[in-house]
Amino acid sequence: MKKDRQWRIRLNYFRQRYGLIISLMIAILISIFLSVQLWQTPGHVSQKRQITNTQQEEAIGKNLGNVYSLSKLTFNGKSQNLSVLDYQTVSSKLISRVKGWHLKYKGDQKLSKNAYLQSLSKNNMIVMSFSDSVSGSVIKNVFGKDIKIANNVMIDHVRLPQGGTNVVLYNDAHHKIYHYQGTDVVQTIKKVKSSERAVSVDYRWIGEHVVTAPIGRIQLQTHSYLLDSDDTMSQLLKIFPDGGKRTVANDQEILTYTNGDNQRMTRNMTTGIINYDAYGINDHVDQVGQRQRQGYQWLVDLHQLTDDLYYFEETNNAKSLMYRLFVNGLPVFNQTDNGTVQVKQKPNQHEQIILSQYSLRVPLPTDNKSKVTLPTMDEEINKLMAAGVDKTDIQKILLGYRWRLNPKNQIVTLEPTWYFEQDNVWRSVDSWLADKGGQ
Numbered sequence: 069m070k071k072d073r074q075w076r077i078r079l080n081y082f083r084q085r086y087g088l089i090i091s092l093m094i095a096i097l098i099s100i101f102l103s104v105q106l107w108q109t110p111g112h113v114s115q116k117r118q119i120t121n122t123q124q125e126e127a128i129g130k131n132l133g134n135v136y137s138l139s140k141l142t143f144n145g146k147s148q149n150l151s152v153l154d155y156q157t158v159s160s161k162l163i164s165r166v167k168g169w170h171l172k173y174k175g176d177q178k179l180s181k182n183a184y185l186q187s188l189s190k191n192n193m194i195v196m197s198f199s200d201s202v203s204g205s206v207i208k209n210v211f212g213k214d215i216k217i218a219n220n221v222m223i224d225h226v227r228l229p230q231g232g233t234n235v236v237l238y239n240d241a242h243h244k245i246y247h248y249q250g251t252d253v254v255q256t257i258k259k260v261k262s263s264e265r266a267v268s269v270d271y272r273w274i275g276e277h278v279v280t281a282p283i284g285r286i287q288l289q290t291h292s293y294l295l296d297s298d299d300t301m302s303q304l305l306k307i308f309p310d311g312g313k314r315t316v317a318n319d320q321e322i323l324t325y326t327n328g329d330n331q332r333m334t335r336n337m338t339t340g341i342i343n344y345d346a347y348g349i350n351d352h353v354d355q356v357g358q359r360q361r362q363g364y365q366w367l368v369d370l371h372q373l374t375d376d377l378y379y380f381e382e383t384n385n386a387k388s389l390m391y392r393l394f395v396n397g398l399p400v401f402n403q404t405d406n407g408t409v410q411v412k413q414k415p416n417q418h419e420q421i422i423l424s425q426y427s428l429r430v431p432l433p434t435d436n437k438s439k440v441t442l443p444t445m446d447e448e449i450n451k452l453m454a455a456g457v458d459k460t461d462i463q464k465i466l467l468g469y470r471w472r473l474n475p476k477n478q479i480v481t482l483e484p485t486w487y488f489e490q491d492n493v494w495r496s497v498d499s500w501l502a503d504k505g506g507q
Contacts (some may be wrong), residue, residue, distance in 0.1 A: 132364045133209040136379045138226075139397065140197035142269060142280055144189055150266040151280045155397055158260065159196060162228060165257060166211055169250035171235055173216040176246045181273060184243040187227075187236070188278060189271045194228045194257065197280070199399070200381035205357030207237065217246065219357035224277065231258040240277045275463040275489075281445040288484035290438040291395060291469070295478040296429035297340075303371045304344065307331060339404045340425035344370065349417045359386035363411040366421050367391065372409050374427065380408075383492055387413040393428060395469055395482055400428075401494060402471035428480060440484050442467065448486045448497045455504050463489040470496055 141155035141162075152158060179187065188195060201224050202210075204217035211226070217237070223246075225238040233250030269280040308325040312335075315322045321337040332345045353362050360382070367373050372391070380392040380399055393400040393407035400407045410422040445465060453459055469482035486497040 131368075131373065132206065132361065135364055135367065135373070135377070135391070136198070136202050136206045136210065136360065138196045139199040139378070139394070139399075140195075140280055142195045142197070143266070144191055144193045144195065146191050148268045148283075149189060149270060149280070151269040151282070153265040153267065153397060162194065162196065162257060162260060163210060165255055165260075166228065166235065166250070168252075168254050169212075169233065169235075170252045171212070171215045171248040172251055174247040174249050176244060178242060178244045181243055184238070184245070185271050185273070185278065187245060188225060188238060190227070192230050194230060194260070196226045196228065197278075198224055199379060200224075201239075201241065202379070203357035203360050203386070206360055215248070220355050221246075222356065228257055230260070231256055238278075274465055275460075277464060279445075279464065279466065283444070285444055286442050286467070287439050288398075288442060288467070289396075289434055290440055290484065291434060291482040292432040293428040293480045293482070294430040294432065295473060295480050296427050298425055298427050300371050300423065301335070301342070301425060304333060304342070308333065335425070341405060342423050342425060344421045344423070346419045346421075347417065349419050353413065356382075356386045359413060360389065362413075363389040363391075366411050366419070367409060370409075370421060370423065372423060376428070377409065395428075398484070399466070399468045399487075400471055400482060401468050401487055401496065406471060432479065442484060442486065445486070448488070451501060452488065452497060455501055457490065461490050463492070465489070465497075468496075470499075 138155070138159050141152045141159050143150045143152070201222040203219060204221040204223065205219040207217055207223050207226075208215055208219075217223075222239055222241060223237045224240040227236040227238065229235075233253050233256065235248040235250060237246040237248070239245070267286055268283045270283060271278055272281050273279075305325070308327050308331070310325065312323040312325045315324070320339070323335045323337060325333045325335075330347050332347075334343045336342075351362065353359055360379075363379075363386070367377070374393075376393050376395065377391050378394050380390045382389050389411045391409040391411075402408070404424075405422065406424045406426045407428065408422075408424065410420075412420045412422070414420055448465065449459065449462065452462065465486065465488040467484060468487045470485050472481045472483060473479075474481070487494050488497055488500075489495075
């Protein structure tokens with residue numbers, strides 16, 4: 069008993085004198101071990117994306133909702149529907165109001181194509197449309213996380229009442245609508261008015277999507293910007309230990325960077341296009357909602373979250389995601405993919421991100437002389453059909469800006485024009501018709 073008591077006394081003395089020091093040493097060793105594991109694991113950029121504490125989720129959610137923002141805002145009136153051109157300020161006000169509501173799920177319906185259009189165009193309603201289908205996971209980030217919707221349900225439009233509290237979500241692919249009743253409403257939407265810059269439109273089916281088709285001709289402004297070389301390269305090069313291997317193919321200079329077998333980047337010095345490949349990605353991403361969130365996280369990791377870059381479209385169940393520059397609510401198109409970011413999920417735990425070194429940063433003054441009057445959507449479709457395009461092959465048609473670079477002064481002119489999608493490829497209508505006529 070005496071020896072046992074002496075042993076306990078010595079143990080207590082040792083713990084009191086050295087316990088704190090030992091605890092600190094253990095904590096430091098654990099921290100060093102975790103840091104080494106983080107940087108030695110294949111694709112440490114992807115590992116960073118797996119942190120899911122509540123604080124980060126909330127911060128990501130807010131930014132994600134901005135990237136997957138709305139691209140159309142239409143006020144349904146008794147005599148006409150008005151699509152707002154400068155919609156962003158109004159749509160932000162609408163979203164902030166609805167976020168304060170509790171949306172109670174009331175059921176869903178599958179409608180005929182005609183009934184779906186009638187529901188969408190109901191009088192005294194506001195319709196907010198996305199550039200392409202977004203997942204329920206994105207909807208929760210935009211309108212509030214308490215909304216009851218499956219993460220992988222795809223939504224194209226949101227209908228809000230002017231004065232009421234009934235909210236309806238629309239899925240174009242299956243002509244399905246989801247009803248919600250707003251409760252705990254502090255402020256309704258009755259006081260929100262349409263902008264002065266609006267055009268008269270109607271709703272119609274083009275391919276598998278509902279679009280707002282301008283009824284009359286539209287006048288849009290041509291814009292000019294100074295070409296800007298993004299500083300993304302300096303950020304990306306921190307990942308790679310070597311200086312790159314230089315090759316020339318087809319009169320184009322290519323720089324290739326690698327980081328072991330897990331990361332590879334090629335930079336086309338002629339076009340400014342960057343291909344970033346990450347191998348051994350151990351994220352288990354196999355659903356649409358997860359892929360759209362992952363696409364956003366790649367924008368974060370590769371420093372692509374600029375103010376004017378937004379989600380544009382998805383293909384192959386979101387295995388391929390496209391983000392584009394938008395100017396005054398319209399997407400920018402360029403034949404060398406400047407102003408875009410593509411995120412592609414490849415087989416065998418491989419992800420490829422295609423981005424551009426060049427972007428637009430400084431707008432130049434414009435005047436009324438640079439306005440362009442554009443044909444109606446029907447006129448453009450009729451031109452395409454006359455040139456041999458089957459109307460059922462047109463997947464989408466929309467207004468956008470064509471990027472034209474003057475290499476002498478490095479000024480990019482954005483010309484408003486009509487674009488259409490066929491076989492998952494976007495072309496300007498007038499360029500396609502010109503090429504067709506030259507054959």
